[in-house]
Amino acid sequence: MTAVAEPVPASITAKGWGWRHPGRTRWAVRNIDLTIEPGQRVLLLGASGAGKSTLLHGLAGVLGDQDEGEQAGELTIDGVSPADSRGRSGLVLQDPDSQLVLARVGDEVAFGAENLAVPRNEIWPRVRQSLDDVGLDVPLNSSTTALSGGQKQRLALAAVLAMQPGLLLLDEPTANLDPAGVLEVRDAVLRVLNRTSATLVVVEHRVEIWADVVDRVVVLDSDGGILADGAPATVLRHESTRARLIEAGVWVPGYRPETPTVRTGSGTDLLQASGLSVARTKRGPAVLSGVDLTLRRQEAVSVLGPNGAGKSTLALTLAGLLRPRGGGLTALEPLARGAGATPYEWKSADLVNRIGTVFQEPEHQFLTNTVREELEFGPRRVARLTEEEVRRRIDPIAERLRLTGLLKANPFTLSGGERRRLSVATMLATNPDILILDEPTFGQDANTWAELVTLLVELIHGGTCVVSVTHDREYTAALGSRIAAVDGTSATLEAAA
Numbered sequence: 001m002t003a004v005a006e007p008v009p010a011s012i013t014a015k016g017w018g019w020r021h022p023g024r025t026r027w028a029v030r031n032i033d034l035t036i037e038p039g040q041r042v043l044l045l046g047a048s049g050a051g052k053s054t055l056l057h058g059l060a061g062v063l064g065d066q067d068e069g070e071q072a073g074e075l076t077i078d079g080v081s082p083a084d085s086r087g088r089s090g091l092v093l094q095d096p097d098s099q100l101v102l103a104r105v106g107d108e109v110a111f112g113a114e115n116l117a118v119p120r121n122e123i124w125p126r127v128r129q130s131l132d133d134v135g136l137d138v139p140l141n142s143s144t145t146a147l148s149g150g151q152k153q154r155l156a157l158a159a160v161l162a163m164q165p166g167l168l169l170l171d172e173p174t175a176n177l178d179p180a181g182v183l184e185v186r187d188a189v190l191r192v193l194n195r196t197s198a199t200l201v202v203v204e205h206r207v208e209i210w211a212d213v214v215d216r217v218v219v220l221d222s223d224g225g226i227l228a229d230g231a232p233a234t235v236l237r238h239e240s241t242r243a244r245l246i247e248a249g250v251w252v253p254g255y256r257p258e259t260p261t262v263r264t265g266s267g268t269d270l271l272q273a274s275g276l277s278v279a280r281t282k283r284g285p286a287v288l289s290g291v292d293l294t295l296r297r298q299e300a301v302s303v304l305g306p307n308g309a310g311k312s313t314l315a316l317t318l319a320g321l322l323r324p325r326g327g328g329l330t331a332l333e334p335l336a337r338g339a340g341a342t343p344y345e346w347k348s349a350d351l352v353n354r355i356g357t358v359f360q361e362p363e364h365q366f367l368t369n370t371v372r373e374e375l376e377f378g379p380r381r382v383a384r385l386t387e388e389e390v391r392r393r394i395d396p397i398a399e400r401l402r403l404t405g406l407l408k409a410n411p412f413t414l415s416g417g418e419r420r421r422l423s424v425a426t427m428l429a430t431n432p433d434i435l436i437l438d439e440p441t442f443g444q445d446a447n448t449w450a451e452l453v454t455l456l457v458e459l460i461h462g463g464t465c466v467v468s469v470t471h472d473r474e475y476t477a478a479l480g481s482r483i484a485a486v487d488g489t490s491a492t493l494e495a496a497a
């Protein structure tokens, strides 16, 4: 069994380090020279696909052997290879779903500490403290699979905090959280760091969350090497570096990318919810009831609200994927087109070009082995297009969402941001009347964010109704969205953002 991990801060050294994933000609990250002192708090930035997660995985010692990829240079933690110092670091993955392994919340948090042979009488107090720190207030015997996305993110963090690692590695730990949750979780991390003095490397696109509480910002260059490195004020506010960071897509505080002005119309009604109640499971409780909402052509609706309030459940019901618990959900004629008035009863072939959905976890949706096939799947299904027509439809979408260089890649090997863009791109390629997106801007850098918003504005102008579950207020405003505010009992419509 591994020895108990003492909460002693770890140091990091990289010398000309790089990693190339199997099956890729391009290095995910390379030419990294970096020394991080024990106890330093570092914010790691860079464009989507620049190699941030790869570096974190390298530090956590989970990249695998040479046959699982190619390494250049050297990477060490306290002078030892990361694989030999695994108990020293704790990694919270970008996608919390892939991190959670046990059925019950309490066991999940205890698991890592148990593996590190923490004495039994210490484990449960640590479990409670960690859950308390991250603000996850559910019974210890709750089912891990019945948590909402944001709740899972808190749980994954609590499980790592309970291990009291000397090096805390966080990959976009607040990306699924509501605004209050973002600060709560950040402060939880800080409390733990203050207690343990652990070293921190955190990856996050939304710079302002961490800029004031880290000692140092390191920006990876997509072409290899480090674009900028220094104190936050120097790196983020200095004119010369600012311009380079903006060009690289970093969300520099105070800078917002430009997107076209949206003209939402008072378009034709497509789908009408009246007194709708929604539930996640057949027998479980209704999550929301009394929802009145009409979706129309040429407009955007954003579903906002705290974690666990029922946003995804409402979205999946509107999408025809969950059976309404009660009340009415009626597809009107311009949408139904002979398929009947009840989306839940439609065949998937009817759904595909009427209501397209992008799930919160895009990988649950991938069906094929390459990015190209994934993009071609919908258009081929909807209409009998020739090879040439399919290509003409998907090539510009791939180009604009920066997927062109990845057309041959396996969807499951993409970076978090790339995966999300692919799942949105597949729906854009099918061009449904209603497009339902769960957290579409999650994990995007400023350039890919702006490209995504621009594409959606064009779709709205073309008549599509875009419904988004989101915590991203700028996105909501950029699409001129009407707001459906969800609070755990019902949804209330507010005026456009």
Ligand SMILES: Nc1ncnc2c1ncn2[C@@H]1O[C@H](COP(=O)(O)OP(=O)(O)OP(=O)(O)O)[C@@H](O)[C@H]1O
Pocket (backbone or CB within 6 Å): 021, 022, 023, 024, 027, 028, 029, 046, 047, 048, 049, 050, 051, 052, 053, 054, 055, 413, 414, 415, 416, 417, 418, 443
């Ligand atoms: N398991 C893998 N196999 C093959 N290629 C991979 C794998 N994981 C990542 N890559 C590729 O390596 C590059 C860097 O990915 P990485 O996840 O490190 O980027 P990132 O900076 O964290 O991006 P994001 O901000 O989008 O999460 C990407 O082009 C990605 O497609």
Ligand SMILES: Nc1ncnc2c1ncn2[C@@H]1O[C@H](COP(=O)(O)OP(=O)(O)OP(=O)(O)O)[C@@H](O)[C@H]1O
Pocket (backbone or CB within 6 Å): 145, 146, 147, 148, 149, 150, 151, 176, 178, 280, 281, 284, 287, 305, 306, 307, 308, 309, 310, 311, 312, 313, 314
């Ligand atoms: N598969 C499931 N089985 C049972 N209950 C679930 C399931 N998924 C979610 N729930 C519960 O349903 C409620 C609503 O969850 P939902 O995912 O709709 O919330 P949300 O507002 O989208 O949250 P988030 O912002 O965290 O993604 C939560 O209380 C959650 O615990």
